[in-house]
Amino acid sequence: MLEKALVGSKKYWAWLIFLSALAVSGVYYYLQQFNYGLGLTGLSRDVSWGLYIGQFTFLVGVAASAVMLVIPHYLHDYKKFSKIVILGEFLAIAAVTMCILFIFVDMGQPMRIMNVVLHPTLNSVMFWDSMVLSGYLFINLLVGWVTLSSDRKGVAPPKWIKFFIYLSVPWAVSIHTVTAFLYAGLPGRHFWLSAVMAARFLASAFAGGPSLLILLALIVRKVTKFDPGKEQIQTLGTIVAYAMFANVFLLGLEFFTAFYSNIPGHMESFKYLYVGLDGHRELVPLMWVSSIFAAASLLMLVIPRVRRNETTLALACVMLFISLWIDKGFGLIIGGFVPNMLNQVRTYWPTRQESIITLGVWAIGFLILSLLYKIAITVREETEGIEIEH
Amino acid sequence: MSMDRRKFLKIAGISSILGLGATAATAVDNVWVRGLKPPQVEPNKEALTAQHWAMVVDMSKFKTEEDFQKTISACHTTHNVPDFRNPDGSVDIKDEIKWIWKAKYENAFPDQDNPYMEEKIKEMPFIVLCNHCENPACVRVCPTQATFKRKQDGIVMMDMHRCIGCRFCMAACPYGARSFNYRDPRPFIKSENREYPTRTKGVVEKCTFCTERLAFGKLPACVEAAPKGGLIFGDLADKNSEVRKVIETSYTIRRKPELGTGPSVYYLIGGNEHA
Amino acid sequence: MKLYDGGKILVGLVVLLAVALFPFYYNIGKVNAKPEPKLDTPAILQLPEQDRKCVESKAFMRTEHMQLINNWRDSVVRDGYRQYVSETTGKHYNMSLQNQCMRCHSNKKKFCDECHNYMAVKPYCWDCHIAPKEDDKS
Numbered sequence: 001m002l003e004k005a006l007v008g009s010k011k012y013w014a015w016l017i018f019l020s021a022l023a024v025s026g027v028y029y030y031l032q033q034f035n036y037g038l039g040l041t042g043l044s045r046d047v048s049w050g051l052y053i054g055q056f057t058f059l060v061g062v063a064a065s066a067v068m069l070v071i072p073h074y075l076h077d078y079k080k081f082s083k084i085v086i087l088g089e090f091l092a093i094a095a096v097t098m099c100i101l102f103i104f105v106d107m108g109q110p111m112r113i114m115n116v117v118l119h120p121t122l123n124s125v126m127f128w129d130s131m132v133l134s135g136y137l138f139i140n141l142l143v144g145w146v147t148l149s150s151d152r153k154g155v156a157p158p159k160w161i162k163f164f165i166y167l168s169v170p171w172a173v174s175i176h177t178v179t180a181f182l183y184a185g186l187p188g189r190h191f192w193l194s195a196v197m198a199a200r201f202l203a204s205a206f207a208g209g210p211s212l213l214i215l216l217a218l219i220v221r222k223v224t225k226f227d228p229g230k231e232q233i234q235t236l237g238t239i240v241a242y243a244m245f246a247n248v249f250l251l252g253l254e255f256f257t258a259f260y261s262n263i264p265g266h267m268e269s270f271k272y273l274y275v276g277l278d279g280h281r282e283l284v285p286l287m288w289v290s291s292i293f294a295a296a297s298l299l300m301l302v303i304p305r306v307r308r309n310e311t312t313l314a315l316a317c318v319m320l321f322i323s324l325w326i327d328k329g330f331g332l333i334i335g336g337f338v339p340n341m342l343n344q345v346r347t348y349w350p351t352r353q354e355s356i357i358t359l360g361v362w363a364i365g366f367l368i369l370s371l372l373y374k375i376a377i378t379v380r381e382e383t384e385g386i387e388i389e390h
Numbered sequence: 391m392s393m394d395r396r397k398f399l400k401i402a403g404i405s406s407i408l409g410l411g412a413t414a415a416t417a418v419d420n421v422w423v424r425g426l427k428p429p430q431v432e433p434n435k436e437a438l439t440a441q442h443w444a445m446v447v448d449m450s451k452f453k454t455e456e457d458f459q460k461t462i463s464a465c466h467t468t469h470n471v472p473d474f475r476n477p478d479g480s481v482d483i484k485d486e487i488k489w490i491w492k493a494k495y496e497n498a499f500p501d502q503d504n505p506y507m508e509e510k511i512k513e514m515p516f517i518v519l520c521n522h523c524e525n526p527a528c529v530r531v532c533p534t535q536a537t538f539k540r541k542q543d544g545i546v547m548m549d550m551h552r553c554i555g556c557r558f559c560m561a562a563c564p565y566g567a568r569s570f571n572y573r574d575p576r577p578f579i580k581s582e583n584r585e586y587p588t589r590t591k592g593v594v595e596k597c598t599f600c601t602e603r604l605a606f607g608k609l610p611a612c613v614e615a616a617p618k619g620g621l622i623f624g625d626l627a628d629k630n631s632e633v634r635k636v637i638e639t640s641y642t643i644r645r646k647p648e649l650g651t652g653p654s655v656y657y658l659i660g661g662n663e664h665a
Numbered sequence: 666m667k668l669y670d671g672g673k674i675l676v677g678l679v680v681l682l683a684v685a686l687f688p689f690y691y692n693i694g695k696v697n698a699k700p701e702p703k704l705d706t707p708a709i710l711q712l713p714e715q716d717r718k719c720v721e722s723k724a725f726m727r728t729e730h731m732q733l734i735n736n737w738r739d740s741v742v743r744d745g746y747r748q749y750v751s752e753t754t755g756k757h758y759n760m761s762l763q764n765q766c767m768r769c770h771s772n773k774k775k776f777c778d779e780c781h782n783y784m785a786v787k788p789y790c791w792d793c794h795i796a797p798k799e800d801d802k803s
Contacts, residue, residue: 037591039572108555108592188564341566
């Protein structure tokens, strides 16, 4: 089926070439970073994780969201999703690949990465994160490929694949829980030391990922002959609405605990992000954009008339995605490091090189997504009318 | 038995992988895996040993700026710690590496807020360094055990060879005791100590309680360079050690004790005559 | 017999050969002398002839010095042992690259680098461990 990715219209190739150009410039700047060191980024002794780890954190959520298609379809027999579960699985593959790439570019000694496997450390959350991420990538590759090739042949997939499909459900929850545990178990950083961290992560994952899927489905309908279906998109929209409500609610809970308890350690990071601290207001505009977009998109999603209109739904999804990207991909990480462990405010902003490398990784992710989607859509177009049994 | 080409290739591929894997897995008795054990290796006879190395900081003995500079630079010079200060004296905080440094009371002990306390203590600098915790968060999170707690004496050690530079330990440390090499440190090493290695870019480093000096019967560099009685170093598990006696008789505080890390660096409050 | 897509295949073959044979034709004419690591450092010459022995035998060192150094590393850094008991002589040695090996073999360029360069091996030890100071005569 791979050959289906190599046949396409001029627009398809133009899109791939555009992404490749972005990817190549990312690689070019990464080589510079590899030679000079991570000093090429805006990271410092006090803010030691930044854009790269933030993107990784955000994308783990996007990857976990495939499960929002798998659960209704395989556990609750929602047959309407049968044609588009593959889109969720392929999105998961692209997202997990981006996660792995972001971790790779963030490492100080990437050539030593096998040390994590050679010296497994069971008490380290990061060890477990690398295990579950690799496992999730493998599961989605396997499930996606096997189900799609069966669809193409017009037969039901082999029975053993059901095991992996069911496995992907708790596994998806685990990748995001483990990633949340990276933050939620660190004793000194009160901004992160919260029991609801994993719940917040899951809620924002199940809102952000499916909202991206909605946008991708709308694009697919526009540029290909495959129509994911109006009803399917509406169901996704409902899922996003509930998840976004949970996400906003949980964030509100964090605000309450921090400010009602009035404990400085809990409040200060929130202050830095939303109103500034010690005269430093770098992230304030960004965080307010995130909050306003979150509130607006939630409002739009809960009003049925607005959600049913696909144009306003798309707008809500765009705002939601941006809002969560700012919150998880940036604000959450930086907030944990400011103020630092000696209560000093030292700030962070990504450098040009850092941003281009980030963009390059996103381009590689979208390249993988485009190639995989091309294969999946072509199969769907070819098997138009043939009943899918799984 | 007929078999199509695809099936043949699949079986051939999996067999080769299994074959290679089995070869590697059964090559157990080679020097890589064996490692060195006593009696082929021994500890130094002159080494200073303890069950639990700890330090008491008596800031009342640090009177001049020179006292601080001597203590800090003894450590940084011995260990080839790079100096990122600009010619005008300002520090490029971004890439800064420090193993031991000065911090004001409100920064060293942020949760011990006391707005009306003695002005002198509010303003004076405190020596801060890695606390070599009894329950170190950094060790808990390291995915490769590049940072680990030595069983013999409780020192939280760094294995620069194994560090992958993920900086999880820097996020975990509640005391900001760790530094990362964001660039090659060698051009910034002001005076080289040829008996100790440097580091390379991409690894984390921190105070190691001078294990390389303890192994040869010498006290840590900072303890030796500090004004007399300023830094007291000894075995907390030894009832007769100076550190134990000071802590049992005078009031000492530790940084962020509520976090459960069990720091081994104690700060004497009120000064004492133990010198 | 007709060769379909003959043009593309032939171009592809030429590119393949150009890339695959590059290491060979690039080195035509370059002399690659056998490595001859020199042992005539002041520290070694100071010792009486019968004492000019390394930590282990020459044969062992030639094949195993990499593993030995790695094992020393783990022993010193991770286990806290610093004294090595030689298998051949039973003597005690301080397990240290900078402060033991390089004390005798202070000519890294004419010793370590001789074989390493020949084999195109770049051990990254020297990124951190300080190499002995040498006068650049050659």
